[in-house]
Amino acid sequence: MQLSPTLGVLILAATTAACGGGGGGTPSGPSGGTSGGGTSGGGTGGTGGATSSATITIGSNGVASPSTVTITQGGRVTFVNNDSRSHDMSSDPHPSHEDCPPLEQVGFLSPGQSKTSGNLNTVRVCGFHDHNLPTVTGLQGRITIVAQ
Helix, strand or coil: CCCCHHHHHHHHHHHCCCCCCCCCCCCCCCCCCCCCCCEEEEECCCCCCCEEEEEEEECCCCCEECCEEEEEEEEEEEEEECCCCCEEEEECCCCCCCCCHHHHHCEEECCCCEEECCCECCCEEEEEEECCCCCCHHHCEEEEEECC
């Protein structure tokens, strides 16, 4: 039996969802699209609403929004810190952060600062969290990378 490309990506993403960890549980798989509208860049056909880049903003309430984004393979994610305190955004699992190394290019964000990850080239689900506040669920989320 031959799988459709979309179903194959979903199965692959679900089987690689072991990116979870660090106090918030493990991601359950792809989100099916972005939430909260914080994406930019041109989408490509057939990727379920994925775009080439996304922006996650830490608001003045200390919550990352949207908490779940979907990007195409090779895309990047920008974290914007609009909170009055610093945050240290990292890949899951805590404290090793090895699941999605390109997220480590974000790291420490002072208030008002933004940084962009490296290219996320592997189709998978990457969890993220604040390294200094690893159990704060409002600073946890996931990035689903789908094939182009």
